[in-house]
Amino acid sequence: MMPRSSVTAACGTGVSAHRAVSRMRRADRLRLGSAVAGLSVTLLVLAALRVLWGAYQVTPADFVRILSGQTIAGASFIVLEEKLPRAVAAMLAGAALGASGALYRRTLRNPLASPDILGVTTGAAAAVVAWLAATAAQMGGGSDLARSAAALVGALAAGAAVFLAARSIGGERFIVAGIAVGAAGQAIVAGTMLSLSQHDLQAATVWLAGSLNGVTWGRIALLAAATALLLPAAGLLHRALAPVDLGLPTATALGARPRRTGAAALIVGAGLAAAATAAVGPLAFVALLAGPAAQFLTGGRPSLTCSALAGAAMVVLADLLAAETTALLFDGARLPTGVLTGAAGAPLMLWMLLRQGRERGGRA
Amino acid sequence: MPMAAAVLPVVLPLGLLAVAAVAGLALGARTVDPTTALRTLTAMLSGQPLPGGIDAAAVASRVPRTVTAALVGSSLAVAGACLQGATRNPLGDPGLLGLSGGASLAMAIGLALGVPASAPATLGLAALGTAGAAALVYACASAATRIGGTPGAPSPIALVLAGAAVTAGTTAVTTALLVLSPAVRDRLRFWSIGTVARAELSEALLLAPVILAAVLAAIAVGSGLDALALGEDLAHGLGSRPGHVRAVLLAAVVVLTAAAVALAGPVAFVGLVVPHALRRLRPQGARMLLCGSALWGAVLVIVADLLGRTVVAPGEVHLGVTTVLIGVPVLLVLLRRTGVAA
DSSP: OHHHHHHHHHHTOHHHHHHHHHHHHHHHHHHHHHHHHHHHHHHHHHHHHHHHOSSSOOOHHHHHHHHTTOOOTTHHHHIIIIIHHHHHHHHHHHHHHHHHHHHHHHHHTOTTOOTTTTTHHHHHHHHHHHHHHHHTOOTTTSOHHHHHHHHHHHHHHHHHHHHHHHOSSSSHHHHHHHHHHHHHHHHHHHHHHTTSOHHHHHHHHHHHTTOSTTOOHHHHHHHHHHHHHHHHHHHHHHHHTGGGGGOHHHHHHTTOOHHHHHHHHHHHHHHHHHHHHHHHOOOTTHHHHHHHHHHHHHTSOOOHHHHHHHHHHHHHHHHIIIIIIHHHHTTTOOOOHHHHHHHHHHHHHHHHHHHHHHHHHHHO | OHHHHHIIIIIHHHHHHHHHHHHHHHOSSSOOOHHHHHHHHHHHHHTOOOOOSHHHHHHHHHHHHHHHHHHHHHHHHHHHHHHHHHTTOTTOOTTTTTHHHHHHHHHHHHHHTTOOOOHHHHHHHHHHHHHHHHHHHHHHHHHHHHHHSOOSSOOHHHHHHHHHHHHHHHHHHHHHHHHHOHHHHHHHTTGGGOOOTTOOHHHHHHHHHHHHHHHHHHHHTHHHHHHHHTOHHHHHHTTOOHHHHHHHHHHHHHHHHHHHHHHHSOOOSHHHHHHHHHHHTOOSHHHHHHHHHHHHHHHHHHHHHHHHHHTTTTSOOOHHHHHHHHHHHHHHHHHHSTTTOO
């Protein structure tokens, strides 16, 4: 079986070559399909764990009853105001960040070029804090829409600053310019925070560490709307940019318009990252990690769906560990979710740095 | 001629340092006239009783932070100059390369484990953390560079990327410890932004000899730094011992970074900005550069602290914020120069 197919492929007779290619395609599609299915099941299991398990446990039967509108003393409140919103927000924010990371990665053709490394999420956070300080609105009570708009403006401004500073796109210099812009954003955040009132300061501190603690249904609705709008667009752009993987000249020759499509992709990606940041704060490294995790599962093929699913699963898992497991281990203390993704992301970034060097070595 | 060459790097900042220090003592939420400030300072230094009145009390409360700012500025600027020379990397800065992050994390872990918060213990922990972070960043960056092409010293960009990863990881774990451990929270909550607002004079005076020794050690091997700038082989040929010089410089970097972080928390970009600005004045030789960095660094941080507490008075912008806002444009300008992107 194995020798025959390789021989026929080598002979290159039209029909059998076509058959070999379509077999490879089928295998590829099968692997992609199984990756999507596996990730979906993982996500569902994690989400179910997040809602049902923990310091306060809910039986599946009770959960169904609560969803269908019955009121169970205590359980209803905890499920509807605490566990369910966190799980839903975690899934949506993770999916948005994962998709945004995949889009940046493909457009900029650099695995390290994710919105969190480039300072885009920090820019969004800085704009939100600046807006809070300017309007002196309460963290939870202020208008969620204005807050998201501020996040979007901040994200786009940070992205534009990186472009202007680096002049080139996607290279290592670009990444360092992003790190510098991120540092400036962080400084603006730290400086502006001091002008917030004590009450706002506390809420802002929690939000800034990337926390799902303060999430509300209003914010979730906004995030859901933004994701529903931007995710399909991101999918289309991701597909349209597929020829870019072959290099810019080839892509242009194949009829793609990498500049225009790429610019649109970066704006949509910034929008997704900003929507997630406005809702749950800057979750470190999710956008950076979701892409490689998804590619590992699909066998190297970049997939926006898988990246979004992987991002969602990551945030739900991180939230589960941060909120419930630390509470068990450390006597009720709760870690912000972003702390966990940050600690897990740093070694991976170092590893990616090493691998990037190896790839460059292969090309040279 | 040598005197003239020393004017810009050394003599001018000495004068500026005096002016900045007096301004740092006299200005603030309550403005005091300089003579009162000086009289209070001499009284404090000579151990005599302080002159009475609110003005003297205001000056006395500003002495610790001004002294600490000067020490932190000198340490970080010299550490940056040493890093840039020893690794032949224009983007050398203890904060940018993740060393300050390692020091903060080590201090937080020590506090969480119940190590007493005395100055020597803190300095030791910070030095351990700095050395660990330095080793990790250097190993990762040189591995990435070696695989990528020319073996040898790691590329500046790889060092910065590895430093960013280490900073992100150490910041996350430090935040986790802040949340989980009350002992860490009590001591490090404000400090983790990078500030001299809560500085104590006793700590500063305890660490001052250590900082001075490290700066002098770096200046002592300064001529070796000149040879090093020509490359390993030429340095050998000139009779310098590059390995020896580099070891002394990196040891100085570790001690200086640890001392600065122990005093004021992670303050970034001072080590990047000061030596680069100073090079524009064309100091003659690495010794002059190191001396000048120590003095200009002190001036910069005293002024940054002064600006932070006068511009938005009665509020305050912490040192860690001010230095980043000064430093980021410098980094972006450096990036645009072709020499940096390797």
